[in-house]
Ligand SMILES: Cc1ncc(C[n+]2csc(CCOP(=O)(O)OP(=O)(O)O)c2C)c(N)n1
């Protein structure tokens with residue numbers, strides 16, 4: 137694991153769920169590498185928030201993108217070089233709020249990316265404001281009397297958007313989370329893992345999750361069953377909620393081409409221009 | 415007709431009359447005769463109804479503008495008669511659809527274009543064919559030649575089009591036959607719309623991927639490239655928003671694809687955060703901004719130069735950016751290629767600023783036969799282990815590497831150290847700000863060795879203009895035989911101040927399509943030149959060269 141970590145100082149709060157995500161991800165990389173994944177074919181992209189710091193901590197190539205926009209950046213990278221395996225780390229404020237359109241559309245077009253959502257129900261980096269998944273009544277500096285909005289269920293949103301791989305994980309179940317990351321990266325097409333990430337400072341959910349998280353042993357077969365699993369509230373199911381295969385976006389658009397690598401020579405360009413316009 | 419053989423044809427009617435198609439066909443007809451052509455479509459943001467017209471001005475010598483005063487107008491509806499009857503040349507003819515118009519002006523020629531069409535399917539759409547037949551009759555084409563021409567140009571439902579066309583021919587021939595003689599010329603055969611030239615130029619400059627969300631008047635770049643994506647090998651993507659567009663393009667460029675984006679004001683405003691990201695992460699992206707009159711949604715299908723300040727100040731924070739605006743469709747081709755090269759040489763975003771008047775007008779161009787000279791981006795050649803994405807070099811330009819690679823390649827939106835890891839250290843922040851701005855120095859050095867300003871004529875009376883307005887001004891100067899030197903800055907940021915040194919202290923006339931006279935303000939701010947007169951127009955219409963010549967004459971006489 138050490139050789140996957142940079143010299144950047146880690147500034148997460150002790151006890152933060154992000155540590156489990158980092159550990160599970162590095163374990164997943166080791167397993168994927170043992171399975172043949174070459175590190176130079178891997179790229180990471182991150183949004184802006186506490187979650188995004190993982191970009192600095194990981195000794196991996198990629199792009200530390202804008203708040204909410206990392207999925208767009210990642211899709212540009214994927215389309216330019218489909219040979220890359222791309223993992224995108226996003227926050228719940230970042231991707232369920234600011235950039236939700238990109239998430240919905242990445243799922244809709246089955247973009248071949250793995251999205252890991254550090255879902256902590258709070259804006260960590262900007263001192264604990266309400267996010268789209270914060271419970272009703274959540275108190276933060278922008279909702280001092282408690283939020284008046286119901287949260288939405290990100291898994292059902294992802295299912296409705298057409299995501300072909302949807303999972304939920306919990307960092308306390310470290311090896312389970314590692315499994316989910318491995319499967320998500322191996323999945324060809326859009327995969328999203330919503331990670332229930334306790335934020336010890338602004339939204340400490342350890343006790344809540346420890347009491348309500350239950351492993352889902354079998355992936356539901358039908359869309360309706362996946363939806364039902366996503367929506368359960370008596371227990372919070374962790375595991376793979378949907379896993380189906382469909383042609384990924386880049387292959388439909390490009391076939392086998394890799395635009396950044398198969399660049400056309402200047403002379404071929406002139407010939408094509410001449411062919412079109414004398 | 416003018417004594418030098420210039421001929422202007424206008425076809426006018428409702429959207430749904432086939433006016434724009436007829437405009438293209440008329441332009442191709444004139445182009446096919448070896449004449450130089452300028453075509454301007456005036457259309458509204460709607461699909462049916464309203465008023466549309468297409469102006470085709472052609473001549474045996476180069477023409478740089480449409481003319482409002484026409485030699486032959488075909489008015490397909492009542493509104494068109496009212497709008498164009500007072501814009502005829504001395505021997506001009508107004509032909510109107512007598513089924514739609516009862517009170518035509520004296521001397522106008524009425525033809526029952528709708529009743530002749532009524533027996534065919536979609537009779538309204540055929541009115542455009544009639545306008546072309548009128549043009550063919552009036553310029554002396556025989557019945558057979560006319561039938562042939564229609565057959566070639568209107569291939570859909572061709573037999574009905576030919577039959578209808580010949581019925582119009584027979585109705586018109588007695589009155590109009592050979593009224594105008596169009597001299598043949600030896601102009602190049604290629605006609606391009608501005609947006610086509612921009613797309614091809616970017617392609618010649620290395621474009622691999624084009625990202626855009628439709629917004630007139632930039633959309634036809636996307637349509638043009640999408641239609642030819644296989645021939646050209648350019649990938650086109652129309653995602654969910656301009657925000658996605660810009661961030662995708664940045665991502666694509668970061669792994670080595672030459673990417674471009676295009677929009678008009680509103681969409682470009684949405685790309686602004688991503689533009690700044692390109693500045694910080696040092697990502698080269700070619701950005702095309704085609705203006706309509708603003709602010710906000712503004713007037714989608716008309717022209718303006720109100721976004722100059724917006725382009726120059728694009729993006730928050732301080733970083734070098736390149737802004738340039740082509741003064742003709744031919745120049746748009748070369749400039750798009752050049753800007754793509756500069757963006758990559760300096761790893762910073764570049765804006766090709768243009769307007770509806772250039773984007774969507776078509777004109778005769780001679781594309782250069784050779785590939786433009788495009789500098790190769792600086793690539794890293796050392797060992798992978800030593801690679802740092804943001805190496806602090808003397809020029810400020812850090813060598814590039816793309817994945818897959820054993821090097822650690824980190825691009826970022828945060829302020830960062832040389833390896834691309836976030837920093838808040840005072841000395842590194844200052845160092846990186848300076849590194850990025852050093853690239854502007856190199857850029858200026860480079861621009862000093864390039865042609866950044868066009869000059870036409872050598873008079874002491876100087877008119878400064880830019881963008882598509884340069885075409886209007888040059889045409890006005892030519893037809894008005896004005897004693898004027900036209901100075902057109904192509905590059906606007908970095909502004910080529912050095913090119914204005916010899917004009918320092920003198921008073922110039924500035925012509926632009928901006929209400930606030932933004933170019934005049936820029937000149938005052940950036941050069942020692944004083945502005946003695948500012949001629950502006952901001953009603954969405956491009957200048958008419960005859961009117962502009964008169965305004966310039968007045969200003970020169972009072973100078
Ligand atoms: C466009 C934009 N708006 C606002 C911000 C400020 N900002 C940075 S992080 C953040 C919220 C982070 O919350 P979340 O995405 O949930 O991530 P977390 O910190 O909880 O991991 C905000 C609002 C920004 N960087 N960019």
Ligand code: SF4
Pocket residue numbers: 147148149151152153154186256260261334335336337338
């Ligand atoms: S504020 Fe919350 S999310 Fe951020 S590091 Fe601390 S515990 Fe983790």
